[in-house]
Amino acid sequence: MPEAVQIRRFVPDDAGAVIALWQACGLTRPWNDPQRDIARKLAQQAEGFLVAVQDARIVGSVMAGYDGHRGWVNYLAADPALRHQGLGRQLMAAAEAYVASLGAPKMNLQLREDNTGAALFYERLGYRRDAVLSYGKRLVLDGAAPPPAPLAQTLVLASRNQKKLAELQALLAPRGYALRLVSEFSDEDVEETGESFIENALLKARHAARVSGLPALADDSGLEVAALGGAPGVRSARYAAERASDAANNEKLLHALAGLPEAQRSARFVSVLVLLRHAQDPVPLIAQGFWPGRILEAAQGANGFGYDPLFYVPELARSAAELPAELKNRVSHRARAMHSLLRQLPA
Ligand SMILES: O=c1nc[nH]c2c1ncn2[C@H]1C[C@H](O)[C@@H](COP(=O)(O)OP(=O)(O)OP(=O)(O)O)O1
Numbered sequence: 001m002p003e004a005v006q007i008r009r010f011v012p013d014d015a016g017a018v019i020a021l022w023q024a025c026g027l028t029r030p031w032n033d034p035q036r037d038i039a040r041k042l043a044q045q046a047e048g049f050l051v052a053v054q055d056a057r058i059v060g061s062v063m064a065g066y067d068g069h070r071g072w073v074n075y076l077a078a079d080p081a082l083r084h085q086g087l088g089r090q091l092m093a094a095a096e097a098y099v100a101s102l103g104a105p106k107m108n109l110q111l112r113e114d115n116t117g118a119a120l121f122y123e124r125l126g127y128r129r130d131a132v133l134s135y136g137k138r139l140v141l142d143g144a145a146p147p148p149a150p151l152a153q154t155l156v157l158a159s160r161n162q163k164k165l166a167e168l169q170a171l172l173a174p175r176g177y178a179l180r181l182v183s184e185f186s187d188e189d190v191e192e193t194g195e196s197f198i199e200n201a202l203l204k205a206r207h208a209a210r211v212s213g214l215p216a217l218a219d220d221s222g223l224e225v226a227a228l229g230g231a232p233g234v235r236s237a238r239y240a241a242e243r244a245s246d247a248a249n250n251e252k253l254l255h256a257l258a259g260l261p262e263a264q265r266s267a268r269f270v271s272v273l274v275l276l277r278h279a280q281d282p283v284p285l286i287a288q289g290f291w292p293g294r295i296l297e298a299a300q301g302a303n304g305f306g307y308d309p310l311f312y313v314p315e316l317a318r319s320a321a322e323l324p325a326e327l328k329n330r331v332s333h334r335a336r337a338m339h340s341l342l343r344q345l346p347a
């Protein structure tokens with residue numbers, strides 16, 4: 001049985017293990033040299049640099065400080081092998097206690113926009129997103145320069161679904177991308193004849209790139225229900241019939257699962273995104289995202305589209321159609337696929 005986690009001040013001998021932990025947690029960036037970041041903290045409120053230790057191993061870290069106005073926390077890291085054991089919460093509590101002891105009235109922190117997992121974690125601890133923009137100006141260059149912001153760019157969205165357009169547009173706007181609908185260029189319907197989401201997304205993206213001459217983004221998505229062997233799956237949009245309404249599809253799904261107890265109603269949404277730079281692009285960017293949940297016994301909520309009213313999200317204790325658009329767009333299969341796609345884009 002592992003011993004309990006101890007939180008103590010960082011000592012210089014911890015540096016190697018702490019940097020390895022930061023790397024394992026994906027916290028290091030080319031423009032922040034971790035050695036120099038550690039040296040900076042040791043020169044400034046060094047007692048706010050804490051590590052978590054278990055069985056003589058460094059399993060967590062946090063850097064906290066008070067600038068005379070706000071408390072700040074950086075480099076919160078918990079060993080990925082010890083997820084869901086309250087380690088992050090324990091480190092944050094220690095960081096808050098430290099800045100409170102210095103008199104700080106509020107703790108602030110910065111998150112990368114695509115870090116939805118961390119956002120949910122902080123929200124569970126009582127943190128709320130402030131309506132502010134975060135600005136920075138580098139005064140010292142540690143390593144490679146930060147990547148330049150991507151140029152404003154227009155993509156064509158290979159979809160006839162306005163709800164998808166709204167979700168994808170909201171996800172792309174902060175990166176400077178604008179979307180135009182393929183219907184501006186053609187009213188041809190693309191037959192989704194693929195056996196997989198990837199094949200269908202490719203068919204749609206290729207058509208859109210061809211008719212628009214623009215780089216094209218496509219989403220092919222659907223709902224996989226375990227008790228139905230993954231159906232409706234790639235056929236989600238035409239589950240009840242060719243060109244079926246959302247209501248007809250939802251009704252058919254409720255029927256198919258009638259009488260099944262909660263434990264046998266698990267399901268997941270799948271989104272596959274394909275980005276083609278041009279119609280003949282031999283190296284499409286491809287990303288997938290999943291959103292686990294279960295199918296309700298009756299529709300709940302009026303937001304979203306498709307199967308949202310029947311899709312219950314246990315962590316949020318609501319159906320997808322009861323989530324505000326902004327929240328759905330932080331946790332959904334489509335959001336996850338988009339974050340993965342954006343990570344593949346050259347800076
Ligand atoms: O977030 C979602 N919330 C609820 N339902 C969803 C979602 N995401 C996909 N779905 C369902 C709707 C449709 O039944 C099928 C997508 O089919 P899919 O062919 O990819 O989209 P679509 O025909 O609506 O538009 P288009 O092909 O023009 O992009 O999965």
Ligand SMILES: [Mg+2]
Nearest residue numbers: 160192220237
């Ligand atoms: Mg479709």
